[in-house]
Amino acid sequence: MTKSKFIIHYLLLNKYSYMFAIVCIFVVNYLQVEIPRYIQLAVDLLNESTTESKEGLLENVHWVIALSVVMVVIRILSRMYSLNPGRITEAALKNDLFHRLNRLPSTFHEQYASGKLISIINNDLNGIRLFYGIGFLQLFNILFALSLTPIWMWRISPQLTMYSAIPIVIASVIFWLGFRKLRALHAQRLICLQNLSEQLMNYLSGIDLIKNQQMGEWVTNEVDRVNARLFDCTMQIAKIQTFFMPILDYANHFMKVLILGLGGYYLLQAKLTIGEITAFLSYSVLLALPLMHLGRIATVYQMGMISIDSVQNILNNEVPNTDMLRMSEDEKSTLRKSTLLVQNLSYRYPSSKGEDSEMVLKDLSFSIEAGEKVGVLGSIGSGKSTLVNCLNHHLSLGAGHIFWGSKDITQMSRQDWRSYVRTITQDPFLFSDTIFENVKFGAKQPIHGADELNVDQVLKLSQLSEDVQRFGAGDQTLVGEKGIMLSGGQKQRLSIARALLTPSDLIIMDNVLSAVDYETERTILKGVFNRIQGQSLLVVSHRVSALEYMDKILVLEKGEIIARGTHAQLLKSSDYYRETWELQQHESESPA
Structure with a gap:
């Protein structure tokens, strides 16, 4: 799947929500440019003292209040229907990634360490969520604001509109230069995060060895070295965002000064009224918001594009064709x-x-x-x-x-x-859950009622029932992360109990009794022979x-x-x- 197809695929996932959000965003921006027009009419009526002018003033004020209330309601709807799809897309992508990771062959997992995959699923998906949420909202906000606002400004004064555009054009060129540099830095930062996550996973997995061998100082130096690269990259991004990203905001302030200066001159020349200058300044404020958000959406866009590249490295890896075929x-x-x-x-x-x-x-x-x-x-x-x-x-x-x-x-x-076939390995993996849940993990059907006796039976067959009885909570005892609360022999026997719970045609036991004594080994094997007759x-x-x-x-x-x-x-x-x-x-x- 190409990047464009990826973007379109997940946009269509929430197409109705997005379409309604676009309508709401357009209405909000239309009301935003209409309200200053009524303010202009109201200000110009302040100089008149007739009964009609007072009634017209009151009517315009009512219009401003009514349109403002409607705009607030529709703005809330626009945010709901444009931001929620970001969360929905994030959840859908996590499911798709897990589905693909669960089916990719071992050759893929040899290339990607667990720490990198965790970083992609956490950090990179955040970038995609912002891309499909706040990125979508601000994109159409900017498009409608930069298309409608200049039209209403042109209606008041074409000359003043042209002069106002000069600082914006100059600032846009400078902004684009920073934007190009920022994308490379964002890609570098995500790689640094993946490397840091991979390193931390490795060190946490071997924390006992690190303590026993007094390797703490070396590990600290290694983490500091990777973290320093991440810090340097983040600081470069902060410097560019500090100088280049606000340049449009500075240009907008300069535009307001320009409007006040030239607007005052046109007022003295009787080319503009006070109401028109007030409306023009209101439009400059409306123009400032999208220009300020342009820097933010540029960052969101860059993060989104880079994050999509990382996610596609997983999704575009081919699952073997035979794994897609299922037998009846x-x-x-x-x-x-x-x-x-x-x-x-x-x-x-x-x-x-x-x-x-x-x-x-x-x-x-x-x-x-x-x-x-x-x-x-x-x-x-x-x-x-x-x-x-x-x-x-x-x-x-x-x-x-x-x-x-x-x-x-x-x-x-x-x-x-x-x-x-069911394989019991010499290095069993246990989940941070109870003994009972670890035994029944992978069972084809939920275990309730009479089936719970099967759990007790396989614990006896694996010579673990006496150990379990000595635990305070019995088979509801939490084994800790990766079974840290159990000994090596207990872990192996628990994995045997798990394999025996669900019948299979062939059971492979790969050196799973290395951590128990000879007598326990013989007893376990005899129990297994009795349990799996015919297998x-x-x-x-x-x-x-x-x-x-x-x-x-x-x-x-x-x-x-x-x-x-x-x-x-x-x-x-x-x-x-x-x-x-x-x-x-x-x-x-x-x-x-």
Whole structure:
């Protein structure tokens, strides 16, 4: 979507409100130029003492009061129907951005840090809200004021109108020079805000490490450095706004002096009356308001254009075509309880330098039958997490390597694929909410009544129920941001409970039991086996004890499957498996 199409699209979102606002703005500006005409007539009648002149004076005063009251009412309506669309557009854009961010692949999120995205959604959307709100209002205010007011001034005195335009033209040229410089600075300022937001997010995420390693001084210096760039940019904007933006206001003051001087001369020459000079001065005041607002609308326009560029960087990123395709419920049901087939799977991460990076997975082939329990054993760096991210389609793959039944998962939308597979990662994410809400997060249906027993059941299966009972508020205990109130093992067990709550055809457990002891690990796995009878399970771990009871175990080393079989078979056939088993057995039997 081009910038012009973007602007038109969100303008049409509130087209009826905008159309009514335009009518109201025109009426307000028309009444503004009509009121001085009645003031002119009233002032000229002050020199006359006849009964007719007194009646005419009273009538003109009544007209001024009536038109002023009507103008106030219509001005309120114009502001309501021109400013509210800005808020509506902001809300619609936030929904559109969230919808797009939720569907963009991992390659996009690798390019944009969370801090930058938060800055765009907060700071840049404020610029767009002003653009579609106060920007729209002031634009038509200025257009109507600068078109109607000079016409009424020309009717009184063409010569005085021409002289009055001279300082405005000169000031407009100077204003335009500052306007061009200001746009570049506004773009630079938004980038500085994004960088600052990104940096703060990173430091807040690692605040414990910063404290432990006594890195506070270094972090402070880094934040000061980024903040200093933002400060310098903001100060440059303030300097330009202080000098260039008020130039039109200064020109308007000079125009009033000019009107008084030349108007007085024309009065002495009997070319103008006192009433006409009074009306002309009133028109100069009306002309001053849009000229003063011209600087403001220029700033709003610049912020809006720059903010639209930032937002379009997100909205114009393409969602993969396959993610836009959704399967019907009948098609989904035919693929239930299917076999996961992996054929000749290889993967290397894309290199930022354009060079080929090292192959992480090398020609892997295996299958997971419906209801089968499969384990993957591997040391750190063997490619376990990469394999998991390929299986759940977090990473972009080529076609022809991973199949669910007869369906290639690269030809399915990620949303459809993840209705079959549920992944429990080794670094679970918890929301700042209660334990109960974190467990039921992502459940297909609201959990009420009898379903609440399921939450208790999965907490028991994940060996977390005793811990929860010790909390003062039970499962209504707040876990804090990212689960800060829980230990590492409790977080992992809570993520297991969340995954077990909603049935799925395949559960992938990616080293999720690393933070619990061996006995708790065995108990959890037994409970999981009982819970998911009929469902497939893939357990990825560097612990042999987590894989003892699997139907099949794959041994992964440097991206290759070097052995496969049951626990008993691998103890006989694989030296690597047997040595790892003996070493871990010794560790589990040693005193703490």
